[in-house]
Amino acid sequence: MAEREIGTRAALQQVAAGAAIMPLEKFLNSVERKSQLWRRDRLRIVEQALLLLEMNYVHLPLKRAMHAINPIQRLKLLKFRLETEKQDLESSTQFHKRILEIFASLRDLHTLYLLPEPFRDRVAFLPFLIEQYFVRKGNDQPIDKYMVSRISRRFYRSGPGAGPEVLSFQPGVEVLLWNGVPIRRAIEVNGEAQAGSNPEARLARGLDNLTIRPLVTSLPPDESSVSITYRSKEGKILTLNNQKWMVDIAGAMPLATKTTGKKRAAIDIKKTKINQLRRKLYHRKRELLTPRDIRVREGFEEIFYAQARRVEGRAFGYIRLFSFDVDDPDQFVEEFKRVITGKGFPQQGLIIDVRGNGGGKIRAGERLLQLFTPRRIKPELFEFINSTLNLEICRLAPQHWELNRWAPSIAEAVVTGATYSSGLALNSEESCNDIGQVYHGPVILVTDALSYSTTDIFAAGFQDNQVGVVLGVSDNTGAGGANVWQYRDLVIADRKNPKSPFKPLPKGADLAVAVRRSIRVGRNAGRPLEELGITPDVRHFMTRRDLLQENNDLIRRAARELKTKPIYALAAKPFRLKGSRGVVISCGSKIPPKLAGQIAYLDVYVNDRFYQTINAANGRIESQKIALKDLREENKLLLQAFDETNNLVAAYRRII
Numbered sequence: 001m002a003e004r005e006i007g008t009r010a011a012l013q014q015v016a017a018g019a020a021i022m023p024l025e026k027f028l029n030s031v032e033r034k035s036q037l038w039r040r041d042r043l044r045i046v047e048q049a050l051l052l053l054e055m056n057y058v059h060l061p062l063k064r065a066m067h068a069i070n071p072i073q074r075l076k077l078l079k080f081r082l083e084t085e086k087q088d089l090e091s092s093t094q095f096h097k098r099i100l101e102i103f104a105s106l107r108d109l110h111t112l113y114l115l116p117e118p119f120r121d122r123v124a125f126l127p128f129l130i131e132q133y134f135v136r137k138g139n140d141q142p143i144d145k146y147m148v149s150r151i152s153r154r155f156y157r158s159g160p161g162a163g164p165e166v167l168s169f170q171p172g173v174e175v176l177l178w179n180g181v182p183i184r185r186a187i188e189v190n191g192e193a194q195a196g197s198n199p200e201a202r203l204a205r206g207l208d209n210l211t212i213r214p215l216v217t218s219l220p221p222d223e224s225s226v227s228i229t230y231r232s233k234e235g236k237i238l239t240l241n242n243q244k245w246m247v248d249i250a251g252a253m254p255l256a257t258k259t260t261g262k263k264r265a266a267i268d269i270k271k272t273k274i275n276q277l278r279r280k281l282y283h284r285k286r287e288l289l290t291p292r293d294i295r296v297r298e299g300f301e302e303i304f305y306a307q308a309r310r311v312e313g314r315a316f317g318y319i320r321l322f323s324f325d326v327d328d329p330d331q332f333v334e335e336f337k338r339v340i341t342g343k344g345f346p347q348q349g350l351i352i353d354v355r356g357n358g359g360g361k362i363r364a365g366e367r368l369l370q371l372f373t374p375r376r377i378k379p380e381l382f383e384f385i386n387s388t389l390n391l392e393i394c395r396l397a398p399q400h401w402e403l404n405r406w407a408p409s410i411a412e413a414v415v416t417g418a419t420y421s422s423g424l425a426l427n428s429e430e431s432c433n434d435i436g437q438v439y440h441g442p443v444i445l446v447t448d449a450l451s452y453s454t455t456d457i458f459a460a461g462f463q464d465n466q467v468g469v470v471l472g473v474s475d476n477t478g479a480g481g482a483n484v485w486q487y488r489d490l491v492i493a494d495r496k497n498p499k500s501p502f503k504p505l506p507k508g509a510d511l512a513v514a515v516r517r518s519i520r521v522g523r524n525a526g527r528p529l530e531e532l533g534i535t536p537d538v539r540h541f542m543t544r545r546d547l548l549q550e551n552n553d554l555i556r557r558a559a560r561e562l563k564t565k566p567i568y569a570l571a572a573k574p575f576r577l578k579g580s581r582g583v584v585i586s587c588g589s590k591i592p593p594k595l596a597g598q599i600a601y602l603d604v605y606v607n608d609r610f611y612q613t614i615n616a617a618n619g620r621i622e623s624q625k626i627a628l629k630d631l632r633e634e635n636k637l638l639l640q641a642f643d644e645t646n647n648l649v650a651a652y653r654r655i656i
Helices: 008-016 024-031 039-055 060-067 071-084 092-104 183-192 199-208 269-282 329-341 362-372 388-396 407-416 454-464 487-493 544-548 552-562
Strands: 021-023 112-114 123-125 128-135 143-151 174-178 212-214 225-231 237-244 246-248 265-267 304-311 314-321 350-353 359-361 381-384 443-447 469-472 482-486 510-519 570-577 580-587 601-606 609-615 621-628 636-642 648-655
Touching: 021 024, 024 246, 039 071, 039 092, 039 388, 039 487, 039 510, 060 071, 071 092, 092 112, 112 269, 123 269, 128 199, 128 544, 143 174, 143 183, 143 544, 174 183, 183 199, 212 269, 265 454, 304 329, 304 552, 314 329, 314 552, 329 362, 350 552, 359 362, 359 454, 362 454, 388 407, 388 487, 443 454, 443 552, 454 469, 454 510, 469 552, 482 487, 487 510, 544 552, 570 636, 570 648, 580 601, 580 636, 601 621, 609 621
Parallel strands: 265 482, 314 350, 350 443, 443 469
Antiparallel strands: 021 246, 112 510, 123 212, 123 246, 128 143, 174 225, 225 237, 265 359, 304 314, 381 510, 482 510, 570 580, 580 621, 601 609, 601 636, 636 648
16 A cells, blocks of 8 residues: 555655655654743733734724624733643643634734744645536536646656556546545635635635645644545546645745835735745746747746637737736836737737735736726725824834825824724825836736735726726635735834834744735725625636636636727837927727727827827728927827727827
């Protein structure tokens, strides 16, 4: 049966090769003494957790109301017991479990207890992924099923003498039972321990965390191995026994958001860690594997990839955007712009797929929106909860964090009794509109219940600013609308205070907290993003073909939506002739008439001042030459195209 203990032998070979992978049992035995927390350490963690939740945590009133919880009282009781008991009656593991349960009750993946060494930067995993798909019979409600979608061959071996349950365990098999429990129920139970804001998110988290578990946010699995009962491709019911949990002890890559200057990140730490290990186990570097792949510059390949996908004779652009956790948001936006306007990228419709995107820099998400719409983008607003400690932080924090803008409204709360500060944008409206529209075809956004943090904010902005249709593979996004800080950010913010209440945490333990909540704008003005999330305009149920054949049905569903939308093209080419300067303007001339949107007229602005209106002929403008007078050395040109009902449908900017 040695060959059937899948992963153990292979993993030990990987350890010998320097891959730093070991069985869970061996890992736990090696760290048993290192994981001990003394009473003073536990008290420090509880006291600082109380401070953050009472004074800094922006969603506490909402969470208390929606989930009928009292995390403050639970922490106070735990503190009382630690102070009054003569000896520690619980192990360190039990203490971690209690703190994790209290934070999980908040249903907030931004507000976390992060375990100390030796669990920090360790990830437990099984060498395969399980994903959800749906089948539909006639007009009946779709039925969810679960399949093995990927297997890491480095840690899964089926050598000579392996039984049929090992050899038949392949991508595409349907999973029926997990340790004898029906698979959906096992996922639901696992999901209850996760911090999803809504039922869709909890189920998605339970599935996403089923075979990959970052130990910085959750304790190791109780079992050292699992048994998987599945239906093979031949229809046989087989059970894979004694599948060992493994632990990656090499350490995860650091988050780019750790170095952000102004503390304007919104990131799902757990999902980011899961995505990092998924890439490590399953990802091949994309090197133009097929003619439809489009080159993305080095440094951004792990952030997104781009393809030209053809559906029923029409080419669509497809971008899978994995993360907003970038070093430089402005460089990211420029690279995205280069890709979608470059040679070979289809201009007849764009699909942006942000499923499973755990967020990152808020600036990266909010600045990206302008590339797809002629409308002026309004960034989402952010609020602090009013407290004396938050007022102190806003006044004392490093000046470049720009927190003093919130201080007056927090101070006014003493008189007004308001719960929240004024809502202010993290990014200026100018920075969200300084590039303008560069893609003039219709755009659709694909979301799921794992779209969280900056991705939630991006999806909210996409919907609030009427950029395009939101297509969801779940009934909601992850509903995580906040700017998240880690404990050290609060320490830095309050370091000028000689009586700062923030004290060092023991043994590398950490806390993360939602400090500023996101409030929506436009059609949803004033609506909080936390808990409520983004309801998609259209729903797609993932199919078996989606999981095994590069999202074919999902892309076809998105293409059907895009085909109902008009396409525009707008361009201006400068000229100089006999001492005069001007531009040659074209609108809609490169699009087949049956696909082109109809233009009624075009307004021309030079250096932010209205210059001229051009009427369209038959819905388009063909190479219209305009002489421009009184020009500077560099001039800002803005073109705005309108349809017959005076709706702004396309815009174009450039320096001439």
